[in-house]
Amino acid sequence: MSRIKRGVSLYSFQEEFYLRKLSLEQCVAVSASMGAHGIETLAEQMMPGYPKLSDAFYQQWHEWMRIYGTTPTCHDAFLDTKRYKDRLLTLDEQVVEVTRDIKHAARLGAKCIRMLVICPPELMERCAPIAADHGIWLGVEVHSPWSIEHEWIQKHLEVAYRVGTDKLGLIPDMGIFVERFPRIVYQRSLRNGAHQNLVRMIVERYDSHEGVHGLMEEVEKLGGNSEDIGLARTVGHFVSGDPKKLRDVIGAVRHIHGKFYEMTEDNREYSIPYNVIVPVLAEAGYDGYISSEYEGNRHLQDAFPVDSVEQVRRHQRMLSKLIGEQE
Amino acid sequence: MFDRYLIGENGFRNVVEDGKITGFQLEVRIGYYRGLGLSMVEGFEVTVDGRQFPREQNVFTVRGRPFTHQQMETEYDERWEMGEVAQLTVPLTGGLAAGSHDVALVEFLRVSYVPFITTAKDRKTLLLES
Numbered sequence: 001m002s003r004i005k006r007g008v009s010l011y012s013f014q015e016e017f018y019l020r021k022l023s024l025e026q027c028v029a030v031s032a033s034m035g036a037h038g039i040e041t042l043a044e045q046m047m048p049g050y051p052k053l054s055d056a057f058y059q060q061w062h063e064w065m066r067i068y069g070t071t072p073t074c075h076d077a078f079l080d081t082k083r084y085k086d087r088l089l090t091l092d093e094q095v096v097e098v099t100r101d102i103k104h105a106a107r108l109g110a111k112c113i114r115m116l117v118i119c120p121p122e123l124m125e126r127c128a129p130i131a132a133d134h135g136i137w138l139g140v141e142v143h144s145p146w147s148i149e150h151e152w153i154q155k156h157l158e159v160a161y162r163v164g165t166d167k168l169g170l171i172p173d174m175g176i177f178v179e180r181f182p183r184i185v186y187q188r189s190l191r192n193g194a195h196q197n198l199v200r201m202i203v204e205r206y207d208s209h210e211g212v213h214g215l216m217e218e219v220e221k222l223g224g225n226s227e228d229i230g231l232a233r234t235v236g237h238f239v240s241g242d243p244k245k246l247r248d249v250i251g252a253v254r255h256i257h258g259k260f261y262e263m264t265e266d267n268r269e270y271s272i273p274y275n276v277i278v279p280v281l282a283e284a285g286y287d288g289y290i291s292s293e294y295e296g297n298r299h300l301q302d303a304f305p306v307d308s309v310e311q312v313r314r315h316q317r318m319l320s321k322l323i324g325e326q327e
Numbered sequence: 328m329f330d331r332y333l334i335g336e337n338g339f340r341n342v343v344e345d346g347k348i349t350g351f352q353l354e355v356r357i358g359y360y361r362g363l364g365l366s367m368v369e370g371f372e373v374t375v376d377g378r379q380f381p382r383e384q385n386v387f388t389v390r391g392r393p394f395t396h397q398q399m400e401t402e403y404d405e406r407w408e409m410g411e412v413a414q415l416t417v418p419l420t421g422g423l424a425a426g427s428h429d430v431a432l433v434e435f436l437r438v439s440y441v442p443f444i445t446t447a448k449d450r451k452t453l454l455l456e457s
Contacts, residue, residue, distance in 0.1 A: 014360045018329060018410035044361040048408040082439040083366055085400060118440045298328045298360075 001324035002282035005289045007031075007038025007073050008312055009257065010046055012294035015306040017046055022309075025064055030309055032068035034316040035325075038289040039065070040074040040114075040255075043104060051100050058107050065109065073289050074139075074171075074255050075105035076114040091122060098127045098138075106134040112255050114171050115140050117152070121159045128167040137254055139171035144239040147176050148249055160252050169252035173293070174272055175259035176239045181206040182261040182271040184299040186231060191303055194227035202228070206235045243277045250284040258290040261299070263314035267321070278322035290319055329358050333449035334432050335412055340456040341422035348422035351375075351455075355415045358434050358447020362408035365389075365399045369435035369444060373417050375428050380417045382435070388414040427454050 008031040016022035022030070024046045028039055043050040047057070065072060079097055081089045089097070098115075105113050113131070115124065115138050124138060131138050140156045142148055153170065160168040181203045190199055198219055205212055212235050219232040246253070262270040278290075292315045297306040335354025342350045355371065357363065370382035383396045389407050393416075407413055415432075431450040438445050 011360070014409070018332065018356070018360075020410060042361060045409050048362070048411070049406075050362075078361065078439070080364065080367060080439045082437050083364060083403060085366065085437070116440055301329065302331055 003287035004278070004281060004323045005038055005287070006036045006316060006319050006323070007040060007289040007291040008034070008036040008316070009040035009076070009291045009293040011040070011042055011076070012292055012312045013308050014045060015297040015301065015308050028064050028068050028070055032070050034313050035320065036292065036316050037070050038073040038291060039070045040076065040291045041072070041108065042076045044078055051104065053104070061108060072108045072110040073291060074112045074114050075101060075108060075110045077101040077116070079116055079119060091126070094123050095126050098123065099130055102127070102131050102134050102136050105136050111135070112137040112139055114255070117141050117143050117146055121155045124156065124168050125159050125163055128163045132167045137167060137169065139169050139255055141257065142170050142172040142176055144173070144175045144178070145237050147239050147241045148172065148245045157249065157252060165252045169254055170249055171255045171257060172246060172253060173257040173259045174274070174277060176241045177243050177273065177277060178238045178240055178271050179273050180271045181235060181238065182299070184262050184296055185234065188299050188302065189227050189231040192227045193225060194231055195224065198222060198224050198228040199231060202232050202235055206238065209240050212236050243273065243280045246277070246280050247284050250286055253286065254288050256281070256288065256290045258292045258315065258319065260292065260294055260315050261296045263311050263318070267314045267318045269315070269318070274318060274322060278319065282323070292316060292319070328360060328447060329356065330447055330449050332356050333358050333434060333447055334430060334451045334453070336451070336453070338414065338456070339430070339453040342416055349420065350416055350418040351423045352414050352416045353430060353453070354412050355432065355434070356410055356412055357407055357436070359436055359438065359445070360409060362406045362411070363436060365394060365402035365405050365407060367437040368399055368407055369437050370396050370399070371415055371435070372433040373415065374431040375423065377429070380419070384418055386416040388416065423455055425455055425457065427452050
């Protein structure tokens with residue numbers, strides 16, 4: 001059995017929270033019931049009033065962690081660089097924003113912050129000592145369409161190695177390993193009027209891993225409608241990296257987003273090869289959390305009821321098995 | 328994202344001020360997976376039975392606090408939270424006629440990591456509440 005730990009990003013339950021079918025407490029409780037004891041949160045999603053949260057809120061939060069036997073893992077920070085209509089936030093203003101996030105994460109009892117991939121390396125470097133003072137590690141999310149090899153991510157890695165990987169690093173999102181194009185995405189295109197033959201061509205091109213450059217123009221020439229062209233654009237935002245690349249950066253990784261789009265009834269992810277990913281992480285000695293992050297709802301909600309809880313449960317069952325936990 | 332939930336099923340009614348109908352109101356939710364500060368909510372385009380109402384004239388009310396389009400632009404504290412129901416008031420002298428209406432909504436959101444203005448759209452047939 002590896003030392004990988006199981007967690008859930010409450011992002012997974014956004015559909016139910018949006019519709020007020022699950023409260024923040026219920027999201028925590030349902031995660032705990034699956035044996036996923038690491039709780040990742042998005043304050044701007046499920047903690048109304050952020051950044052002005054009351055002392056009573058934080059007390060309540062710790063009470064929930066105690067009751068459900070859960071541990072706060074990661075706070076997902078955003079950065080509203082476009083708060084002002086006529087200008088972007090300056091670097092100094094960005095540091096103020098991140099400091100606010102650091103204090104919040106520390107009050108939650110979390111150990112790390114997910115920083116958006118758009119954050120510049122200079123910002124990470126400026127914030128590293130502030131975060132360290134609060135016992136917080138900052139990780140840049142490696143999220144599609146970026147990948148580990150991307151120059152931007154490599155710049156972040158340089159900074160992390162220079163400043164210290166005990167302060168900075170990467171949070172790879174498993175959505176950078178989409179081996180097979182998610183069917184829930186193209187099925188929606190079909191519902192909206194995309195052509196069967198063009199959809200097949202687009203998906204086959206993605207699945208061949210030969211690159212999708214110029215695909216939009218090609219689809220347009222073949223008489224594609226806006227849905228066909230839209231799908232051709234969308235496939236360009238997906239990434240099919242090699243999970244073995246994780247070995248190269250594992251020393252700078254303290255948290256992982258277990259992104260998934262669709263768990264089938266036999267507890268497999270339709271498009272992302274977790275059966276390859278988890279052993280790579282285990283062999284590399286990764287002992288942090290894999291935080292289940294369900295992102296299927298947006299592709300289904302136009303036509304189907306969404307059951308994020310069941311989807312996360314299947315993802316957790318799969319992780320448990322791949323990690324090698326006892327039955 | 329969340330498009331089908333943007334327009335509320337309830338709360339579609341004419342607005343009466345000083346005994347006169349000055350417009351109509353509908354309930355709206357955000358087309359995004361997190362809340363946003365109001366300065367980043369760039370407004371709402373409402374179309375009823377094919378007639379489009381300019382977004383600059385709508386009034387957005389969240390937790391009982393009304394904001395004009397212009398006020399929202401420089402509102403850096405108040406937020407519109409994810410899934411939170413807000414009211415959108417559209418000025419129209421005399422209001423809408425009783426009965427069902429075809430209501431379309433476009434939300435414009437300025438999300439910092441997206442290189443363009445995000446739009447979210449919904450369209451529903453609503454019965455005007457009396």
